[in-house]
Amino acid sequence: MVSGVVLRAGSWSVRVSPRAAGLSGVLVLLLVVVSGLALAVGEVRLTVGEVVGALTGEGGGADFIVNTLRLPRLLLALLVGAALAVSGGILQSLTGNALGSPDIIGLTNGAATGALLAIIVLHGSMTQIAVGALVGGLATALLVYLLAFGRGLGGFRLVVIGIGVSAILLAVNSYLITRATLQEALAAQTWLIGSLNNRGWPQVGSVAVALAVLLPLAFWYGRRLGMLELGDDTARALGLPVGGTRLVLLVLSVGLAAVGTAATGPIWFVALAAPQLSRRLLRSAGAGLLPAALTGAVLLAVSDFAVQRIFSPALLPVGVATGTIGGLYLSWLLVSESRKSRA
Incomplete structure (x- = not known):
C-alpha cells in the first residue's frame, strides 16, 4: 500500500x-x-x-x-551539492546499484579530462575550462552509454563499464599532467582537487541558469523512477516507454553532474553519499530526488564551512573534506554490499 x-x-x-x-x-x-x-x-x-x-x-x-566574498561561495555550494546529489540519485536508481554515481562510472574523470585539455593544450580561461569539463563529461557519458547499450543499462553492466572507462581516463589525465609545464600542472592539480575558492557570481549565475532547466525536468521524470525500479516488463505494462525514459533520465543525470563539475572541479562522493543518506533517512527504497537534493546541498555547504573554519586561515579546497569523508563512506559501502551478497 x-x-x-x-x-x-x-x-x-x-x-x-x-x-x-x-x-x-x-x-x-x-x-x-x-x-x-x-x-x-x-x-x-x-x-x-x-x-x-x-x-x-x-x-x-x-x-x-557578505555579498562579494561569502554569499557567492555559499550559493555555489548549495547549487552544486544539489546538482550532484540528484545526478547520483538518478544513476543509482537506473542501475539499481548503490555504486552508480558520476564519481564511480567515469563522468567526473571525463569532465576532468576535458578541463585538462583546456588547461594544458588550449591554455584556456576559466570559461573555456568550464566548457571543456562540460564537453568531457557529456562525451564520456555517450561512450559509456554506447558500450552498455547492447544489453541495457540495468544492474552492474553500466557500473562495470563505467569503472573501466574511468580507469582509462584517469591514466589519460595523469599523462596530460606529465606533459604539462610546471605552471600548467599546478593549475591542473588545483582544479582537480575540487574547490569553491576564487569562485564568484559568474559561476553562480551559469550554474543557476542550468539548474533552472535541468532540476525541474529531473524532478518531473524522477516520478517515473519508481516504475522503472519495478522492472522493465512491469513498467511497460503500466504504459511507460522504458527505453526513452531511461535515456532522458541518463541525459539529465549527466548534465547535472557535468554542470556542477564544470563550475567547481571534481567534488568527490557527494553524488555517491547524498542519495544513499537520504534514502536511509526516508527509510524508503524510492529515489526521493528532492530530499536527495537538499541532503547534497547540506553536505557540501557543511563540508565547505568546516574546511574554512577548522583550517583557517589556510584556504583548503572543499574536495579535501568530501574526498576524505567519501573514502571512508565508500569503504563502508563496499563492505556492506559484500556482506549482503554473501547472505
Missing part, C-alpha cells in the same frame, strides 16, 4: 509522502542555519543584523564581506 497525500491542481496531481515532506522541512531548516553561519562566521565575524542588512542593501561595511 502506497502512503501519502495526493495534491491536485486541475489535471496535475502529485503524491506527497508525509515522511519525505517532514525530512525536507528539517533539511531546509538545516540549510538556513548553515547558511547563516557561513555568512556570519569568518575572520571577520558579523552579527545577524549586519548579515541581514547586507542582504537587503543596508549593510554598510558588511556589504563587501
Whole structure:
C-alpha cells in the first residue's frame, strides 16, 4: 500500500509522502542555519543584523564581506551539492546499484579530462575550462552509454563499464599532467582537487541558469523512477516507454553532474553519499530526488564551512573534506554490499 497525500491542481496531481515532506522541512531548516553561519562566521565575524542588512542593501561595511566574498561561495555550494546529489540519485536508481554515481562510472574523470585539455593544450580561461569539463563529461557519458547499450543499462553492466572507462581516463589525465609545464600542472592539480575558492557570481549565475532547466525536468521524470525500479516488463505494462525514459533520465543525470563539475572541479562522493543518506533517512527504497537534493546541498555547504573554519586561515579546497569523508563512506559501502551478497 502506497502512503501519502495526493495534491491536485486541475489535471496535475502529485503524491506527497508525509515522511519525505517532514525530512525536507528539517533539511531546509538545516540549510538556513548553515547558511547563516557561513555568512556570519569568518575572520571577520558579523552579527545577524549586519548579515541581514547586507542582504537587503543596508549593510554598510558588511556589504563587501557578505555579498562579494561569502554569499557567492555559499550559493555555489548549495547549487552544486544539489546538482550532484540528484545526478547520483538518478544513476543509482537506473542501475539499481548503490555504486552508480558520476564519481564511480567515469563522468567526473571525463569532465576532468576535458578541463585538462583546456588547461594544458588550449591554455584556456576559466570559461573555456568550464566548457571543456562540460564537453568531457557529456562525451564520456555517450561512450559509456554506447558500450552498455547492447544489453541495457540495468544492474552492474553500466557500473562495470563505467569503472573501466574511468580507469582509462584517469591514466589519460595523469599523462596530460606529465606533459604539462610546471605552471600548467599546478593549475591542473588545483582544479582537480575540487574547490569553491576564487569562485564568484559568474559561476553562480551559469550554474543557476542550468539548474533552472535541468532540476525541474529531473524532478518531473524522477516520478517515473519508481516504475522503472519495478522492472522493465512491469513498467511497460503500466504504459511507460522504458527505453526513452531511461535515456532522458541518463541525459539529465549527466548534465547535472557535468554542470556542477564544470563550475567547481571534481567534488568527490557527494553524488555517491547524498542519495544513499537520504534514502536511509526516508527509510524508503524510492529515489526521493528532492530530499536527495537538499541532503547534497547540506553536505557540501557543511563540508565547505568546516574546511574554512577548522583550517583557517589556510584556504583548503572543499574536495579535501568530501574526498576524505567519501573514502571512508565508500569503504563502508563496499563492505556492506559484500556482506549482503554473501547472505
